[in-house]
Amino acid sequence: MAAGPGGLAGSTRLERAFREEWGAVVATLARRLGDLQAAEDAAAEAFAAASVTWARDGVPPNPGGWLTVTAWRKAVDAHRAAGARWTSIDPQVLGSVAADARTAPDIAETDMTETLGDDRLGLIFACCHPALAEDIRVALTLRFVAGLTTREIAAAFVVPEATLAQRLVRAKRKIRESGIRFTVPSAPGRLAERLQSVRAVVYLVFNEGFASSSGSSLIRDDLCDEAIWLGRLLHRLMPGDAESAGLLALMLLHASRRAARLAADGRPVPLAEQDRSAWDSALIAEGTAVLDEALVLRSPGAYQLQAAIAALHAAAESFEATDWPQIALLYRALARVDPSPVVEVNRAVAVGMADGPLAGLAVLAPVLASGALAEYGPLHAAHGFLLEKAGDSERARGAWKRATETLDNAAVREELLRRYVEPLTERNPGPGVENGDAAP
Protein backbone atom coordinates (compact mmCIF):
# COMPACT_ATOMS: atom_id res chain seq x y z
CA MET A 1 0.00 0.00 0.00
CA ALA A 2 1.40 3.35 -1.01
CA ALA A 3 1.78 5.77 1.87
CA GLY A 4 0.16 9.18 1.79
CA PRO A 5 2.00 12.09 3.29
CA GLY A 6 1.43 13.41 6.77
CA GLY A 7 0.44 11.79 10.01
CA LEU A 8 -2.81 11.42 11.90
CA ALA A 9 -1.45 12.40 15.26
CA GLY A 10 -0.24 15.94 15.70
CA SER A 11 -0.31 16.87 12.04
CA THR A 12 1.01 20.32 11.40
CA ARG A 13 -0.55 22.92 9.16
CA LEU A 14 2.05 22.13 6.49
CA GLU A 15 1.27 18.44 6.65
CA ARG A 16 -2.40 19.22 6.44
CA ALA A 17 -1.83 21.30 3.29
CA PHE A 18 0.31 18.52 1.87
CA ARG A 19 -2.44 16.01 2.54
CA GLU A 20 -5.00 18.26 0.98
CA GLU A 21 -2.92 18.19 -2.19
CA TRP A 22 -2.83 14.41 -1.95
CA GLY A 23 -6.63 14.25 -1.99
CA ALA A 24 -6.79 16.71 -4.86
CA VAL A 25 -4.28 14.80 -7.00
CA VAL A 26 -6.00 11.46 -6.34
CA ALA A 27 -9.37 13.04 -7.17
CA THR A 28 -8.22 14.47 -10.49
CA LEU A 29 -6.56 11.27 -11.61
CA ALA A 30 -9.33 8.98 -10.40
CA ARG A 31 -11.90 10.98 -12.33
CA ARG A 32 -9.90 10.72 -15.53
CA LEU A 33 -8.64 7.17 -15.15
CA GLY A 34 -11.76 5.69 -13.58
CA ASP A 35 -9.43 3.66 -11.38
CA LEU A 36 -8.60 4.50 -7.79
CA GLN A 37 -5.67 2.10 -7.59
CA ALA A 38 -3.97 3.63 -10.63
CA ALA A 39 -4.67 7.12 -9.27
CA GLU A 40 -3.22 6.21 -5.88
CA ASP A 41 -0.08 4.65 -7.36
CA ALA A 42 0.56 7.65 -9.59
CA ALA A 43 -0.09 10.14 -6.77
CA ALA A 44 2.33 8.27 -4.49
CA GLU A 45 5.01 8.40 -7.17
CA ALA A 46 4.46 12.11 -7.74
CA PHE A 47 4.79 12.83 -4.02
CA ALA A 48 7.96 10.78 -3.86
CA ALA A 49 9.33 12.74 -6.83
CA ALA A 50 8.36 16.02 -5.14
CA SER A 51 10.29 15.19 -2.00
CA VAL A 52 13.44 14.79 -4.09
CA THR A 53 12.97 17.56 -6.67
CA TRP A 54 11.63 20.24 -4.36
CA ALA A 55 14.40 19.67 -1.84
CA ARG A 56 16.92 20.20 -4.64
CA ASP A 57 15.29 22.93 -6.77
CA GLY A 58 12.89 24.54 -4.32
CA VAL A 59 9.09 24.44 -4.24
CA PRO A 60 7.55 25.29 -7.64
CA PRO A 61 5.17 28.28 -7.93
CA ASN A 62 2.11 26.05 -8.30
CA PRO A 63 2.86 22.95 -6.18
CA GLY A 64 -0.60 21.45 -6.73
CA GLY A 65 -0.35 21.76 -10.50
CA TRP A 66 3.18 20.34 -10.44
CA LEU A 67 2.04 17.32 -8.45
CA THR A 68 -0.99 16.69 -10.65
CA VAL A 69 0.89 16.92 -13.93
CA THR A 70 3.71 14.75 -12.56
CA ALA A 71 1.22 12.17 -11.30
CA TRP A 72 -0.50 12.28 -14.66
CA ARG A 73 2.76 11.50 -16.45
CA LYS A 74 3.48 8.68 -14.02
CA ALA A 75 0.02 7.25 -14.75
CA VAL A 76 0.65 7.34 -18.48
CA ASP A 77 4.07 5.69 -18.02
CA ALA A 78 2.55 3.01 -15.82
CA HIS A 79 -0.15 2.35 -18.36
CA ARG A 80 2.38 1.93 -21.14
CA ALA A 81 4.48 -0.38 -19.00
CA ALA A 82 1.51 -2.50 -17.95
CA GLY A 83 -0.03 -2.83 -21.40
CA ALA A 84 -3.78 -2.98 -21.19
CA ARG A 85 -4.04 -3.73 -17.48
CA TRP A 86 -6.64 -1.02 -16.93
CA THR A 87 -9.30 -2.36 -19.18
CA SER A 88 -11.81 0.12 -17.85
CA ILE A 89 -9.93 3.16 -19.15
CA ASP A 90 -11.30 4.71 -22.26
CA PRO A 91 -8.34 4.72 -24.71
CA GLN A 92 -9.44 8.12 -25.95
CA VAL A 93 -9.15 9.63 -22.48
CA LEU A 94 -5.74 8.11 -22.06
CA GLY A 95 -4.65 9.47 -25.42
CA SER A 96 -5.64 12.98 -24.39
CA VAL A 97 -3.95 12.53 -21.02
CA ALA A 98 -0.75 11.48 -22.73
CA ALA A 99 -0.89 14.36 -25.18
CA ASP A 100 -1.54 16.90 -22.43
CA ALA A 101 1.22 15.62 -20.23
CA ARG A 102 3.78 15.51 -23.02
CA THR A 103 3.18 18.68 -24.93
CA ALA A 104 1.17 21.12 -22.87
CA PRO A 105 1.39 20.68 -19.13
CA ASP A 106 0.25 24.27 -18.58
CA ILE A 107 -2.98 23.72 -20.42
CA ALA A 108 -3.55 20.50 -18.56
CA GLU A 109 -2.95 22.38 -15.33
CA THR A 110 -5.59 25.03 -16.00
CA ASP A 111 -8.04 22.43 -17.14
CA MET A 112 -7.43 20.44 -13.99
CA THR A 113 -7.78 23.26 -11.50
CA GLU A 114 -10.99 24.40 -13.15
CA THR A 115 -12.69 21.08 -12.56
CA LEU A 116 -11.04 20.37 -9.22
CA GLY A 117 -14.17 21.04 -7.17
CA ASP A 118 -16.10 18.52 -9.24
CA ASP A 119 -13.23 16.05 -9.04
CA ARG A 120 -13.16 16.25 -5.23
CA LEU A 121 -16.89 15.78 -4.99
CA GLY A 122 -16.81 12.95 -7.52
CA LEU A 123 -14.19 11.17 -5.42
CA ILE A 124 -16.22 11.65 -2.24
CA PHE A 125 -19.35 10.31 -3.90
CA ALA A 126 -17.48 7.25 -5.19
CA CYS A 127 -15.88 6.50 -1.80
CA CYS A 128 -19.27 6.83 -0.05
CA HIS A 129 -21.24 4.82 -2.60
CA PRO A 130 -24.07 2.86 -0.94
CA ALA A 131 -23.03 -0.24 -2.91
CA LEU A 132 -19.96 -0.42 -0.64
CA ALA A 133 -20.13 -1.65 2.95
CA GLU A 134 -20.40 1.20 5.43
CA ASP A 135 -17.11 0.63 7.23
CA ILE A 136 -15.22 0.45 3.96
CA ARG A 137 -16.83 3.74 2.85
CA VAL A 138 -15.35 5.29 5.97
CA ALA A 139 -11.91 3.81 5.29
CA LEU A 140 -11.92 4.83 1.61
CA THR A 141 -12.94 8.38 2.47
CA LEU A 142 -10.27 8.75 5.13
CA ARG A 143 -7.62 7.24 2.84
CA PHE A 144 -8.36 9.05 -0.42
CA VAL A 145 -10.25 12.21 0.47
CA ALA A 146 -8.59 13.06 3.79
CA GLY A 147 -5.23 11.51 2.87
CA LEU A 148 -4.67 9.36 5.96
CA THR A 149 -2.40 6.36 5.56
CA THR A 150 -3.71 2.82 5.82
CA ARG A 151 -1.70 2.41 9.02
CA GLU A 152 -3.33 5.46 10.59
CA ILE A 153 -6.83 4.31 9.68
CA ALA A 154 -6.13 0.80 10.95
CA ALA A 155 -4.91 2.23 14.26
CA ALA A 156 -7.94 4.49 14.59
CA PHE A 157 -10.40 1.66 14.07
CA VAL A 158 -8.31 -0.94 15.90
CA VAL A 159 -8.08 -3.41 13.01
CA PRO A 160 -4.93 -5.13 11.69
CA GLU A 161 -3.30 -3.02 8.99
CA ALA A 162 -3.03 -5.99 6.60
CA THR A 163 -6.73 -6.72 6.94
CA LEU A 164 -7.66 -3.13 6.17
CA ALA A 165 -5.24 -2.98 3.23
CA GLN A 166 -6.81 -6.09 1.78
CA ARG A 167 -10.32 -4.70 2.15
CA LEU A 168 -9.25 -1.45 0.48
CA VAL A 169 -7.82 -3.37 -2.47
CA ARG A 170 -11.10 -5.22 -2.85
CA ALA A 171 -13.12 -1.99 -2.61
CA LYS A 172 -10.98 -0.28 -5.24
CA ARG A 173 -11.50 -3.25 -7.53
CA LYS A 174 -15.24 -3.16 -6.95
CA ILE A 175 -15.39 0.56 -7.77
CA ARG A 176 -13.53 -0.05 -11.01
CA GLU A 177 -15.26 -3.24 -12.12
CA SER A 178 -18.82 -2.56 -11.03
CA GLY A 179 -19.04 0.81 -12.73
CA ILE A 180 -19.12 3.19 -9.75
CA ARG A 181 -18.33 6.56 -11.31
CA PHE A 182 -16.24 9.42 -9.93
CA THR A 183 -18.95 11.92 -10.72
CA VAL A 184 -21.61 13.91 -8.92
CA PRO A 185 -25.00 12.28 -9.59
CA SER A 186 -27.07 14.57 -11.80
CA ALA A 187 -30.61 13.30 -11.18
CA PRO A 188 -32.00 15.18 -8.14
CA GLY A 189 -33.47 12.09 -6.46
CA ARG A 190 -30.24 10.16 -6.82
CA LEU A 191 -28.14 13.10 -5.67
CA ALA A 192 -30.20 13.37 -2.50
CA GLU A 193 -29.81 9.67 -1.77
CA ARG A 194 -26.08 9.66 -2.44
CA LEU A 195 -25.53 12.86 -0.42
CA GLN A 196 -27.24 11.21 2.52
CA SER A 197 -24.66 8.44 2.36
CA VAL A 198 -21.79 10.95 2.17
CA ARG A 199 -23.04 12.83 5.24
CA ALA A 200 -23.55 9.59 7.12
CA VAL A 201 -19.92 8.59 6.47
CA VAL A 202 -18.61 11.93 7.73
CA TYR A 203 -20.80 11.77 10.83
CA LEU A 204 -19.70 8.19 11.46
CA VAL A 205 -16.06 9.32 11.50
CA PHE A 206 -16.98 12.10 13.91
CA ASN A 207 -18.89 9.85 16.28
CA GLU A 208 -16.15 7.26 16.19
CA GLY A 209 -13.93 10.02 17.56
CA PHE A 210 -16.47 11.71 19.82
CA ALA A 211 -18.43 8.89 21.41
CA SER A 212 -15.71 6.30 21.12
CA SER A 213 -15.57 3.06 22.98
CA SER A 214 -12.07 2.02 22.03
CA GLY A 215 -8.66 3.34 21.03
CA SER A 216 -6.52 6.06 22.54
CA SER A 217 -8.00 9.49 23.15
CA LEU A 218 -5.37 11.21 21.01
CA ILE A 219 -6.43 9.24 17.94
CA ARG A 220 -10.06 9.86 18.85
CA ASP A 221 -9.58 13.62 18.89
CA ASP A 222 -7.86 13.41 15.54
CA LEU A 223 -10.80 11.51 14.07
CA CYS A 224 -13.06 14.38 15.18
CA ASP A 225 -10.73 16.81 13.44
CA GLU A 226 -10.73 14.71 10.27
CA ALA A 227 -14.52 14.58 10.28
CA ILE A 228 -14.76 18.35 10.72
CA TRP A 229 -12.25 18.83 7.94
CA LEU A 230 -14.35 16.60 5.68
CA GLY A 231 -17.49 18.45 6.77
CA ARG A 232 -15.90 21.79 5.88
CA LEU A 233 -14.85 20.41 2.49
CA LEU A 234 -18.35 19.09 1.79
CA HIS A 235 -19.92 22.39 2.87
CA ARG A 236 -17.49 24.36 0.71
CA LEU A 237 -18.19 22.18 -2.33
CA MET A 238 -21.96 22.04 -1.80
CA PRO A 239 -22.78 25.41 -0.19
CA GLY A 240 -26.46 25.15 -1.19
CA ASP A 241 -27.07 21.89 0.65
CA ALA A 242 -28.71 22.72 3.98
CA GLU A 243 -28.17 19.32 5.60
CA SER A 244 -24.45 19.30 4.79
CA ALA A 245 -24.23 22.71 6.48
CA GLY A 246 -26.29 21.30 9.34
CA LEU A 247 -23.89 18.40 9.71
CA LEU A 248 -20.87 20.71 9.86
CA ALA A 249 -22.61 22.93 12.41
CA LEU A 250 -23.52 19.90 14.52
CA MET A 251 -19.94 18.62 14.57
CA LEU A 252 -18.49 22.06 15.37
CA LEU A 253 -20.92 22.60 18.24
CA HIS A 254 -20.31 19.18 19.74
CA ALA A 255 -16.55 19.56 19.34
CA SER A 256 -16.72 22.89 21.16
CA ARG A 257 -17.42 20.97 24.38
CA ARG A 258 -14.50 18.62 23.92
CA ALA A 259 -12.14 20.13 26.49
CA ALA A 260 -14.86 20.18 29.16
CA ARG A 261 -16.01 16.60 28.65
CA LEU A 262 -13.16 15.06 30.59
CA ALA A 263 -11.84 15.99 34.02
CA ALA A 264 -8.10 16.43 34.56
CA ASP A 265 -7.85 12.81 35.68
CA GLY A 266 -9.68 11.57 32.58
CA ARG A 267 -13.09 11.07 34.16
CA PRO A 268 -16.05 12.03 31.95
CA VAL A 269 -18.01 15.08 33.11
CA PRO A 270 -21.78 15.18 32.52
CA LEU A 271 -23.18 18.13 30.58
CA ALA A 272 -24.82 19.49 33.73
CA GLU A 273 -21.47 19.85 35.48
CA GLN A 274 -19.20 20.89 32.66
CA ASP A 275 -17.18 24.06 33.08
CA ARG A 276 -18.84 26.10 30.36
CA SER A 277 -15.96 28.59 30.30
CA ALA A 278 -13.86 25.73 28.89
CA TRP A 279 -16.13 25.41 25.87
CA ASP A 280 -14.44 26.59 22.69
CA SER A 281 -16.12 29.89 21.85
CA ALA A 282 -14.57 30.07 18.38
CA LEU A 283 -16.07 26.70 17.44
CA ILE A 284 -19.42 27.73 18.93
CA ALA A 285 -19.39 30.95 16.91
CA GLU A 286 -18.49 29.12 13.71
CA GLY A 287 -21.01 26.35 14.33
CA THR A 288 -23.79 28.82 15.06
CA ALA A 289 -22.94 30.86 11.95
CA VAL A 290 -22.95 27.75 9.74
CA LEU A 291 -26.27 26.68 11.25
CA ASP A 292 -27.73 30.11 10.49
CA GLU A 293 -26.58 29.72 6.87
CA ALA A 294 -28.30 26.33 6.74
CA LEU A 295 -31.59 27.54 8.22
CA VAL A 296 -31.85 30.32 5.64
CA LEU A 297 -31.99 27.65 2.93
CA ARG A 298 -35.33 26.49 4.40
CA SER A 299 -34.75 22.82 3.84
CA PRO A 300 -34.86 21.36 7.35
CA GLY A 301 -33.53 17.95 8.28
CA ALA A 302 -32.18 15.79 11.05
CA TYR A 303 -28.66 17.28 11.14
CA GLN A 304 -29.95 20.84 11.33
CA LEU A 305 -32.35 19.92 14.13
CA GLN A 306 -29.58 18.28 16.13
CA ALA A 307 -27.31 21.25 15.47
CA ALA A 308 -30.06 23.58 16.69
CA ILE A 309 -30.31 21.56 19.90
CA ALA A 310 -26.52 21.74 20.34
CA ALA A 311 -26.63 25.49 19.67
CA LEU A 312 -29.18 25.98 22.47
CA HIS A 313 -26.90 24.10 24.86
CA ALA A 314 -23.97 26.22 23.68
CA ALA A 315 -25.90 29.45 24.27
CA ALA A 316 -27.11 28.52 27.77
CA GLU A 317 -25.54 30.03 30.89
CA SER A 318 -26.00 26.81 32.81
CA PHE A 319 -27.66 23.41 32.58
CA GLU A 320 -30.70 24.68 34.52
CA ALA A 321 -30.95 27.91 32.52
CA THR A 322 -31.04 26.02 29.20
CA ASP A 323 -34.07 26.59 26.97
CA TRP A 324 -35.45 23.11 27.67
CA PRO A 325 -38.96 23.71 26.27
CA GLN A 326 -37.40 24.66 22.93
CA ILE A 327 -35.07 21.64 23.04
CA ALA A 328 -38.03 19.37 23.78
CA LEU A 329 -39.82 20.80 20.73
CA LEU A 330 -36.76 20.26 18.55
CA TYR A 331 -36.52 16.64 19.70
CA ARG A 332 -40.21 16.24 18.85
CA ALA A 333 -39.49 17.57 15.34
CA LEU A 334 -36.48 15.26 15.11
CA ALA A 335 -38.64 12.30 16.10
CA ARG A 336 -40.92 13.14 13.17
CA VAL A 337 -38.10 13.42 10.62
CA ASP A 338 -36.02 10.54 11.88
CA PRO A 339 -38.00 8.49 14.39
CA SER A 340 -35.95 6.32 16.72
CA PRO A 341 -36.14 5.20 20.33
CA VAL A 342 -32.77 6.93 20.93
CA VAL A 343 -34.34 10.28 20.02
CA GLU A 344 -37.15 9.51 22.47
CA VAL A 345 -34.62 8.96 25.28
CA ASN A 346 -33.13 12.39 24.65
CA ARG A 347 -36.57 13.95 24.33
CA ALA A 348 -37.55 12.42 27.67
CA VAL A 349 -34.65 14.20 29.40
CA ALA A 350 -35.56 17.51 27.73
CA VAL A 351 -39.25 17.13 28.63
CA GLY A 352 -38.20 16.19 32.16
CA MET A 353 -36.24 19.43 32.46
CA ALA A 354 -38.99 21.52 30.81
CA ASP A 355 -42.15 20.07 32.34
CA GLY A 356 -40.93 18.09 35.32
CA PRO A 357 -39.60 14.56 35.84
CA LEU A 358 -43.01 12.87 35.69
CA ALA A 359 -43.64 14.24 32.19
CA GLY A 360 -40.20 13.00 31.20
CA LEU A 361 -40.84 9.56 32.66
CA ALA A 362 -44.08 9.41 30.65
CA VAL A 363 -42.08 9.90 27.44
CA LEU A 364 -39.60 7.25 28.54
CA ALA A 365 -42.21 4.65 29.55
CA PRO A 366 -43.00 3.32 26.04
CA VAL A 367 -39.28 3.05 25.23
CA LEU A 368 -38.65 1.06 28.42
CA ALA A 369 -41.71 -1.10 27.80
CA SER A 370 -40.74 -1.92 24.21
CA GLY A 371 -37.40 -3.36 25.32
CA ALA A 372 -35.87 -2.14 22.05
CA LEU A 373 -33.06 -0.37 23.89
CA ALA A 374 -32.69 -2.76 26.82
CA GLU A 375 -28.91 -2.86 26.27
CA TYR A 376 -28.53 0.89 25.63
CA GLY A 377 -26.75 2.45 28.62
CA PRO A 378 -27.91 6.05 28.09
CA LEU A 379 -31.56 4.89 28.33
CA HIS A 380 -30.98 3.62 31.85
CA ALA A 381 -28.89 6.67 32.73
CA ALA A 382 -31.75 8.93 31.61
CA HIS A 383 -34.20 6.74 33.54
CA GLY A 384 -32.09 7.03 36.67
CA PHE A 385 -31.80 10.78 36.24
CA LEU A 386 -35.56 11.29 35.91
CA LEU A 387 -36.39 8.92 38.79
CA GLU A 388 -33.87 10.68 41.03
CA LYS A 389 -35.37 14.03 40.09
CA ALA A 390 -38.83 12.66 40.90
CA GLY A 391 -37.56 11.69 44.36
CA ASP A 392 -37.57 7.94 43.82
CA SER A 393 -33.98 7.28 44.89
CA GLU A 394 -34.52 3.58 45.39
CA ARG A 395 -35.60 2.88 41.81
CA ALA A 396 -33.14 5.45 40.48
CA ARG A 397 -30.35 3.41 41.98
CA GLY A 398 -31.58 0.33 40.12
CA ALA A 399 -31.62 2.24 36.84
CA TRP A 400 -28.07 3.55 37.39
CA LYS A 401 -26.92 0.05 38.12
CA ARG A 402 -28.51 -1.15 34.89
CA ALA A 403 -26.76 1.72 33.08
CA THR A 404 -23.36 0.63 34.34
CA GLU A 405 -24.03 -2.89 33.12
CA THR A 406 -24.88 -1.77 29.59
CA LEU A 407 -22.50 1.09 28.80
CA ASP A 408 -19.61 -0.02 26.64
CA ASN A 409 -17.39 2.99 27.35
CA ALA A 410 -15.25 1.86 30.28
CA ALA A 411 -14.46 5.36 31.55
CA VAL A 412 -18.12 6.41 31.52
CA ARG A 413 -19.13 3.15 33.16
CA GLU A 414 -16.63 3.53 35.99
CA GLU A 415 -17.70 7.09 36.56
CA LEU A 416 -21.37 6.14 36.81
CA LEU A 417 -20.50 3.33 39.15
CA ARG A 418 -18.44 5.62 41.35
CA ARG A 419 -21.08 8.31 41.53
CA TYR A 420 -24.45 6.71 41.59
CA VAL A 421 -24.30 3.09 42.46
CA GLU A 422 -21.66 2.59 45.13
CA PRO A 423 -22.30 5.60 47.38
CA LEU A 424 -25.83 6.80 46.77
CA THR A 425 -25.54 10.56 46.63
CA GLU A 426 -28.21 13.01 47.67
CA ARG A 427 -27.46 15.57 45.04
CA ASN A 428 -29.29 15.88 41.80
CA PRO A 429 -27.11 14.63 38.98
CA GLY A 430 -27.19 15.65 35.34
CA PRO A 431 -28.59 13.30 32.75
CA GLY A 432 -25.72 10.90 33.11
CA VAL A 433 -23.25 10.85 30.30
CA GLU A 434 -23.13 13.54 27.73
CA ASN A 435 -23.22 10.99 24.94
CA GLY A 436 -26.77 10.17 25.84
CA ASP A 437 -27.75 13.75 25.26
CA ALA A 438 -25.52 14.45 22.35
CA ALA A 439 -25.76 11.70 19.82
CA PRO A 440 -28.96 10.15 18.57
Next chain:
Amino acid sequence: MKYALLIYSQLNADEYGAVLDATRQADDTDGPWVKYTRAARDAGVLVGAEQLTHDDTATSLRHQGGDRMVTDGPYMETKEHLLGFYLFDVDDLDTALDWAKRMPTHPGQTIEVRAALSGLPWQRALAD
Protein backbone atom coordinates in the same frame (compact mmCIF):
# COMPACT_ATOMS: atom_id res chain seq x y z
CA MET B 1 -21.56 -1.13 -19.76
CA LYS B 2 -23.60 -4.31 -19.51
CA TYR B 3 -25.18 -5.47 -16.27
CA ALA B 4 -26.93 -8.70 -15.41
CA LEU B 5 -29.79 -8.26 -12.94
CA LEU B 6 -30.18 -11.73 -11.45
CA ILE B 7 -33.50 -12.42 -9.81
CA TYR B 8 -33.43 -14.72 -6.80
CA SER B 9 -36.51 -16.06 -5.06
CA GLN B 10 -37.22 -18.22 -2.02
CA LEU B 11 -40.11 -20.06 -3.70
CA ASN B 12 -39.70 -23.83 -3.73
CA ALA B 13 -40.45 -25.81 -6.90
CA ASP B 14 -44.13 -26.39 -6.05
CA GLU B 15 -44.78 -22.78 -5.11
CA TYR B 16 -43.01 -21.58 -8.22
CA GLY B 17 -45.10 -23.97 -10.35
CA ALA B 18 -48.30 -22.60 -8.84
CA VAL B 19 -47.18 -19.01 -9.49
CA LEU B 20 -46.37 -19.87 -13.11
CA ASP B 21 -49.75 -21.56 -13.63
CA ALA B 22 -51.57 -18.57 -12.24
CA THR B 23 -49.51 -16.19 -14.37
CA ARG B 24 -50.26 -18.13 -17.55
CA GLN B 25 -53.97 -18.32 -16.77
CA ALA B 26 -54.32 -14.65 -15.94
CA ASP B 27 -52.62 -13.81 -19.25
CA ASP B 28 -52.36 -10.20 -18.09
CA THR B 29 -51.03 -8.18 -21.00
CA ASP B 30 -50.61 -5.10 -18.84
CA GLY B 31 -49.21 -6.56 -15.62
CA PRO B 32 -46.30 -5.06 -13.69
CA TRP B 33 -43.62 -7.22 -15.33
CA VAL B 34 -45.05 -6.52 -18.78
CA LYS B 35 -44.91 -2.79 -18.04
CA TYR B 36 -41.41 -3.06 -16.64
CA THR B 37 -40.11 -4.97 -19.64
CA ARG B 38 -41.79 -2.55 -22.03
CA ALA B 39 -40.29 0.44 -20.19
CA ALA B 40 -36.79 -1.08 -20.41
CA ARG B 41 -37.24 -1.86 -24.09
CA ASP B 42 -38.55 1.65 -24.82
CA ALA B 43 -35.62 3.19 -22.95
CA GLY B 44 -33.32 1.31 -25.32
CA VAL B 45 -31.33 -0.32 -22.53
CA LEU B 46 -32.65 -3.88 -22.67
CA VAL B 47 -30.25 -6.42 -24.19
CA GLY B 48 -32.12 -9.55 -23.17
CA ALA B 49 -34.13 -11.28 -20.46
CA GLU B 50 -35.11 -14.83 -19.56
CA GLN B 51 -37.19 -16.54 -16.94
CA LEU B 52 -35.81 -19.93 -15.91
CA THR B 53 -37.24 -23.21 -14.74
CA HIS B 54 -36.76 -23.94 -11.06
CA ASP B 55 -33.27 -25.14 -10.12
CA ASP B 56 -34.98 -28.22 -8.66
CA THR B 57 -35.06 -29.51 -12.26
CA ALA B 58 -31.54 -28.40 -13.14
CA THR B 59 -28.92 -30.76 -14.50
CA SER B 60 -25.29 -30.12 -13.68
CA LEU B 61 -22.20 -31.19 -15.50
CA ARG B 62 -19.21 -31.51 -13.23
CA HIS B 63 -15.73 -31.53 -14.65
CA GLN B 64 -13.80 -33.68 -12.21
CA GLY B 65 -10.41 -35.12 -12.90
CA GLY B 66 -10.60 -35.96 -16.60
CA ASP B 67 -14.33 -36.73 -16.54
CA ARG B 68 -17.44 -34.72 -17.15
CA MET B 69 -20.11 -36.13 -14.89
CA VAL B 70 -23.78 -35.44 -15.36
CA THR B 71 -25.64 -35.04 -12.06
CA ASP B 72 -29.28 -34.44 -11.25
CA GLY B 73 -29.73 -31.12 -9.44
CA PRO B 74 -28.37 -27.60 -9.22
CA TYR B 75 -24.73 -26.62 -8.72
CA MET B 76 -25.49 -25.79 -5.11
CA GLU B 77 -28.55 -26.42 -2.93
CA THR B 78 -29.55 -23.06 -1.47
CA LYS B 79 -32.62 -21.44 0.01
CA GLU B 80 -32.60 -18.77 -2.69
CA HIS B 81 -33.02 -19.81 -6.30
CA LEU B 82 -31.95 -18.00 -9.44
CA LEU B 83 -35.16 -17.86 -11.44
CA GLY B 84 -34.47 -15.26 -14.10
CA PHE B 85 -32.42 -12.35 -15.29
CA TYR B 86 -32.44 -9.15 -17.28
CA LEU B 87 -29.41 -7.99 -19.22
CA PHE B 88 -29.10 -4.20 -19.48
CA ASP B 89 -26.71 -1.90 -21.28
CA VAL B 90 -26.48 1.30 -19.20
CA ASP B 91 -23.88 3.93 -18.24
CA ASP B 92 -23.03 3.01 -14.68
CA LEU B 93 -23.90 1.10 -11.52
CA ASP B 94 -26.31 3.80 -10.34
CA THR B 95 -28.43 3.42 -13.48
CA ALA B 96 -28.34 -0.37 -13.22
CA LEU B 97 -29.43 -0.09 -9.56
CA ASP B 98 -32.26 2.22 -10.61
CA TRP B 99 -33.56 -0.45 -12.98
CA ALA B 100 -33.20 -3.03 -10.23
CA LYS B 101 -35.22 -0.81 -7.87
CA ARG B 102 -37.98 -0.41 -10.48
CA MET B 103 -38.50 -4.18 -10.73
CA PRO B 104 -41.95 -5.20 -9.43
CA THR B 105 -40.43 -7.73 -7.05
CA HIS B 106 -42.11 -9.31 -4.04
CA PRO B 107 -40.79 -9.37 -0.46
CA GLY B 108 -38.30 -12.20 -0.13
CA GLN B 109 -36.90 -11.70 -3.62
CA THR B 110 -33.36 -10.42 -4.13
CA ILE B 111 -31.84 -8.82 -7.20
CA GLU B 112 -28.11 -9.32 -7.59
CA VAL B 113 -26.54 -6.71 -9.85
CA ARG B 114 -23.37 -7.82 -11.63
CA ALA B 115 -21.38 -5.82 -14.13
CA ALA B 116 -20.24 -7.68 -17.23
CA LEU B 117 -16.64 -7.56 -18.40
CA SER B 118 -15.84 -6.30 -21.86
CA GLY B 119 -12.97 -6.38 -24.32
CA LEU B 120 -12.05 -10.03 -23.72
CA PRO B 121 -10.68 -12.03 -26.66
CA TRP B 122 -13.53 -14.56 -26.78
CA GLN B 123 -16.06 -11.74 -27.03
CA ARG B 124 -14.79 -10.86 -30.49
CA ALA B 125 -16.38 -14.10 -31.71
CA LEU B 126 -19.78 -12.62 -30.77
CA ALA B 127 -19.30 -9.75 -33.19
CA ASP B 128 -18.14 -11.93 -36.09
